[in-house]
Amino acid sequence: MSKLNLKGRGPGALLSLGCAALGVVCLAAYCVYGAVFDYFDTGVCIALLLAAACAGVYALAEGKPLGALNLVSAACLSFALGLFFLNSFPVWADNLNGITMYASRGGLAPVVAIAAVMLACILAEIVSCFLSRGKGDAK
């Protein structure tokens, strides 16, 4: 049986927990950004949600089959970042060219900020994959 417990968690689990928290922040920021500038993409949203959930479960729950969840989380985050980047192409194109041609909404700042948080999440989760989850983790 799996149970939620921080006791005896290794650095990988703690890092993943941080990633989960950051993922939730990222998800919230993305939802606000998507709503304000009408760039909401369900795919990004689901990927971020999955990533945060996997990271959180990986950090808090025990059980051998859950040892791959931070890997799944990293993949989901990478997918979310890739899709977010594709969707934000008009914003990059308009802002970097200094003209209005791609009907972009909003400036680069929120895009860069969200992308940076996503990237930080990914890096944290990747590092977490290399570290021990604690008791019961793979050797």
Place this chain on the structure above:
Amino acid sequence: MKKARLFRGLAAVMAFLLLVTVAGSTIMFENSGMINQALNISTSTLVNTGEDTGANTLVYPNEYGTDIANKQTALMVEMAAAAENVTQAEEGAVLLTNSGGALPLSETDRVTVFGNGSYNSKYNKKKDASTVDAIPTMTFNAAMQKVFGEDNVNLALAENVYKDLTATTNKEVVEAPLSDITPYEASWKNDYNDAAVVVLTRWGSEDGETAMYAADGSRYLGLQTNEKDLLGYLRGLKGSVFEKLIVVINADQMMELGWLDEYGVDACVLAGIPGTQGFEGVANILAGRVSPSGHLVDTYAANSLSAPATVYAADNTPTWGNADAVTAACTDNNSGGDQINYYTIYAEGIYVGYKYYETRYEDAVLGRGNASGSAGSSTGSGWSYGDEVVFTFGHGLSYTTFDQELLGVSYNADTDNYEVQVKVTNTGSAAGRSVVQVYAQTPYGDYEKENGVEKSAVQVVGFEKTGTLQPGESATVTAEVRRYMLASYDSKGAAGYILSAGDYYLAIGDDAHDALNNILAAKGYTTADGMDCDGDAAKTHAWNQAGLDAESYKMSRYDAGVEVTNQFDFADLNHYGVDFTYLSRSDWEGTYPAAVQVVDATEEMMAELDTDWYETPADAPAVSDFTQGSDVTLTFATMKDVAWEDDEVWNQFIDQLTVADMLSLVADSNGSAAIERVAMPSAARGDDGVCIQQGSLKATGQSGMSWVSEVMTARTWNTERFEARGHMLGVEAAFCELNELWYGGGNVHRTPFGGRNMQYYSEDGNFGYIVGAHEAKAMQEVGIIYGIKHFALNDQEAHRESLSTFATEQTIRENYLRAFEGAFCEGGALGTMTGFNRIGLQYAATCKSLLTSVLKTEWAFKGHVTTDAFTASSLYKTHYLEELVAGIDYTCWDSSNITSAIQAAIDGGDGYILQCLRRAAKYNVYAASRSVSVNGLSSSSVVVTITPWWQTTLVAAAGVFAVLTVACAACYAVLAVKGGRRRD
């Protein structure tokens, strides 16, 4: 680190790299054409089997040959382009004033240069630096030093003050405060004071409409505080320190120049935006190495806001009165954005630029139409020409003087042209070139008033420039005048072009105003009647036409089987029940657009804004009615000799193409892919006419020459220069391995604020017609498709995306379509790009009336039409089937969206869409087969597609990352399971 965790971590890294690579590849593949051109990569190559050795396959030669990879040859091309640019500047710079013969200066004069524009000059669109290493940018200061001598030009301010400033933008004029300048006055107090040369700059750019007002509330195109201080300071030194005060205008936006006398300016030269080489030509003029011969192609008003066209334009562009309702109701609202909410009304009708000022002047003299009322007056009192206009259309001085004698006018029925013979004599003491400008006045009588046919008091209808005439030398020139330009579009009465009944005048003159005064003189008017100058009736030719002629141009000039009739009723606001009055000379006071009329979009209008009109016609053919992918018997090369009208052969060729082949031509990524089956090479397209971008010289990888602005070329009033520009840019394009140049263009300088005025010919439709005809002809002759843009009514950059544009049919045809018509119908241009705007409420790329009824039918255009830059996030651009049906042949920068939509429609059994796709294929192949794409192709040539190395690399990288991701994940899984078992 334990093995399982190592593989889990590696799997995470690989998954990240895989997804980043996939995302990046998606964008890069979508924009592959741009990347290929940036990396100088060709995507197809020819293999000649040798079966027809000896056949001349060089269909479109140029004087530099075909070895485009040869650096030396490419450099020769660029050097020739540079030399042409200097010539263009010498002929295109305009001497606006020259009191007491202040210019030319002596080459030994020692001068001081003032003005931030002298250092932070404007060259053209985006290329402020030379793109050719071997040909560095000729800055204004460098040009002055080259011509006057390095030691004769005082650059103290450039070196100490201006170098720390930024350049003027389209919103802010950057000029040093006087307190920063006076500390260096020792450098000119006792030396370098033969002349003070002041350079002033204004700017506009793509998506960068010039501001109407500066931050301090003053008019942006007027003098700004620091400029006033500088000029006031120099005025104070004139006589005591400086002998002369010379002003150079480095701008194509029409500055307010009524202050020249106030500040004691001795001479003013309009340098325009001279590219990276043109300042040398300007310096040559200042030094008298050449006599100026340029003339204005725009009106320079005392008040840049005094033209009626400014009421609904630029910063004044209004939004719907019920904008919120429009945003809520329309699905094309750009996801809640506001771009759908802007509209402009060409309330001024045909009265743009000089047509407004000169017509109102005539009516003021004649005392009719309430022309002297206060509406539109800059002074607040009665309207007076002298208060409003500083320099009119056609104005331009020389270092010598000329006498022009009208020898006669004859009509040539074969060409339908009038031939105006003029004897020109150089009556001054310097060599120079003169321009014979021909203007027309056509009748404005009761019929015209009743039917709302407006008439400009003068309109330019022809011109001819002499060669260099030595003092005392004479030459006789003949200027051709197209009779068609004397016709007016009558949308209410005849629903076609008419030649009005009444008196016609052709007049020569030094400018539009002079010509009008000559016409008024022929009518018997003098200064006693209120004219500001007596005219010369001998410079006019008049005749009377007894009756209205609605037949001469009833049928298309280009296809006698096509009747010319109304096509743009929907572009008139009154069509939607809005009570709107356009400016009419019948009542200036009562019809002047004194204030913006806020319009509420009706439900009908909102429905039109959404552009969802396509339905498969009831009589549509079935998909199975067409054969696609039949055996190849005709190659692309053979089609270059097949006439457009030969439907049988064209259908046979198109039958050979698969739907995928045809779709590859509709897609665009700065070009199209090769179709190997019919040996059609890939094509590359670049942008644009002031400097080739999105393309680079194959030999060097660098962009083409940064040219003098289009309007500067127009100011030469020399058809040889127009053709030289078209030719040299065509050669440059060929050396960039392009087959088409998206070329601005035919839009009109409707106001002084047009952000891209520098790219467009002039404020006049007829003038644009002539420039385009010559440029297009010369470019097409070297096998480069002249892709003139932005068709049509895309005359402002402010809110350019989705801007609804309302105008009368007469206005659309005579002012705005006319400026494109010459390039298509006389120049043989085989390409065009639509605008971002709407014609009325219809997105230009879905406007069937514009693209099919007028362009492809009435004008018999045989080239291909592209949208402007596509993006799926601009929802109004995503009506793919409507675009195809309306007459779009390919979509700029869209390599997948439109093709998916068309494919889906065909898969769904829509034979009409397949029919339209076949039609687009014909236009695409016809245009390409009349370009350099056929050079080197024989009937036995084979075209082989080359996959760019970066695409191979990306695909390989994605594959490797995918494999590694799976492998690492598998290793992790195995080790994790094993570890688990051991623990168990």
